[in-house]
Amino acid sequence: MNYLKLKIFIYITNIYLHNKIFGKLAFESILKFKHIGGDFMSNIFDNLADRGSVFKDKQFLDHRFLPEHLPHRDEQITSIAKYWIEALNNVTPSDVTIYGKTGTGKTAAAKFAMNQLKEATSSKDVYIRTEYIRCTDYTTEYQVIAKLCQQMGRDVPYRGWTKAEVVNTFRDIFKKTAFGKNMILIVVLDEIDILLKNDGDGILYTLTRTDNVSILSISNYVDFKKFIKSRVMSSFRDREIVFPPYGAQQLVDILQERSDLSFINDSLENDVIPLCAAMAAKEEGDARYALDLLRTAGELADEKESNIVYGALVREAKDKIEHNKITDLIMTLPVQQQRVLEAILKLTMDKEEITSGKLYEMYEEVSKGDSVSYRRIFDFINELEMLGIISTNTISRGRGKGRTNIISLQCDNDILEHALYST
Incomplete structure (x- = not known):
């Protein structure tokens, strides 16, 4: 054996x-x-x-890259610093909220201020922590508090404990001192509106009622406070900072700095950066969009084995970005909303004036018996308009004939058709 x-x-x-x-x-x-x-x-x-490339380092065109200098945001960063400077005197700063459209530098400015405060703290006799939370990743009060505990050295699971246990663990951190100094915590809640809409205002209730905690909220929407109840607003007395959209010349300055780091010398034709800036300025001054245009144009140059990025590639990049954005968005929509869009597309291609009545008729035809109520369609129309896929215009039919909503697409027919039938 x-x-x-x-x-x-x-x-x-x-x-x-x-x-x-x-x-x-x-x-x-x-x-x-x-x-x-x-x-x-x-x-x-x-x-x-x-093959070679027009790029020397593409990472500098990523909107998440934090440069050493943020052009045209000195005023906003200084405003944040004026509130946070209290922490250097061992006083908990006021809560701050910053507003602005997508791509106006809110997140970058907040992170820049965090880094600056960290540098200033190193020479002061204070203990200050700044913690950044992206609310698209942590969408409940429990998850946010658990993440904060973990970042401060406490072993707290993302599920399994009661909310009270997690909150008590968080508050216990502030009962202990570091080298005899009380800790001041500044929590940055990016896209706070998503957290509030998903889970209510419990996170603000907890943080505002914890000693030595200051909140910096970031939102694209000035009306996000509609999700906050009066009992919480009484303790959430924030200071507001508005980030205006970038102008075309400001976007040129931003792109020029990034392109010097990203592209090989003399690989951009003279009209490329102004064209990217002009297109992004029309998109509510969105610097992220400007960077995406420039990066995508460079990638298209590489695909075509061209050692020069030229204007036509920027226009091609615009079409490609729009196509990808619409496709990705459509794929995340519920089936019934996709059917509403399919009905709008069919009516648009038939050159029909799209009223809510005609839309519902076509929607029922598309749905083949699996449809929702006429009233529910209005909710879908509002949601699709908020996403920027469609627009509505209320017109008067004349005396005694009432008013009618006219619906129209805000994206290219071909792009929408491809997105709908490839999902």
Whole structure:
């Protein structure tokens, strides 16, 4: 029996060693060459690497990159600092809320101020912590408090405890001191409106009633406080800072700084940056969109094996970004909303004036018996308008004939058609 086990062991060992040696050699050979039709093709990654690129470092065009200087946001950053400077005197700062459209530098300014405060703290006899929370990732009070506890060294799970246990653990942190100094915590809640809409105002109730905690809220919407009850507003007495949209010339300045870091010298034609800036200025001064345009135009140049980024590539980049944005958005919509869009598309392609009545008729035809009520359609119309996919215009039919909503698409028909029928 022992002899049989030994023979089996030797047999398995030989197979393993054979595969280890010869299999590795064979695999490495496959990586280096592939025989196709009598010709040998070198590794595909080597081929792509040899093509060259207009980029020297693409990361600087990512909107998440935080530069050492934020053009045209000195005033807003200084406003944040004027409130936070109290922390350097060991006083909990006032709560702050910053508003602005997407791409106006809110998150970058908040993170920049956090870094500046950290530098200033190093030479002061105070203990200040700043913690950043993206509310798209942490969408409940429990998750936010658990994350804060974890960032401050407490082992708190994201599920399994009661909310009271998590909150008590969080508050216990402030009962202890660091080297005899009380800790001041500044919590940055980015896109707070998502958290409030999803889980109510409990997070603000907890944070505003915890000693030595200051909140900086970031929102795209000036009306996000409609989600906050009066009992919480009484303790959430925030100071407001508005971030205006960037103008075209301001966007040129931003893109110029980033392009110097990102592109090989002389790889951009003179009209590329002004064109990206002009297009983004029309999109409510969105710097993220401007950066996306410039990066995508550069990627298209690489795809076409061009060593120059030129104006036509920016226009092509605009179409590509729009296509991807609409497609991604449509794929996340509920089926019934997709059917409403399909009905609007059909009526648009038939060159029909789209009233709510005609829309519902076409929607029922598209739904084939699986439809929702006429009243529910109005909710869908409002939601789709908020997303920017459609628009509505109320017109008067004349004396005694009442008023009618006319619905129209705000995106390209072909893009919407592709998005709907590829989901």
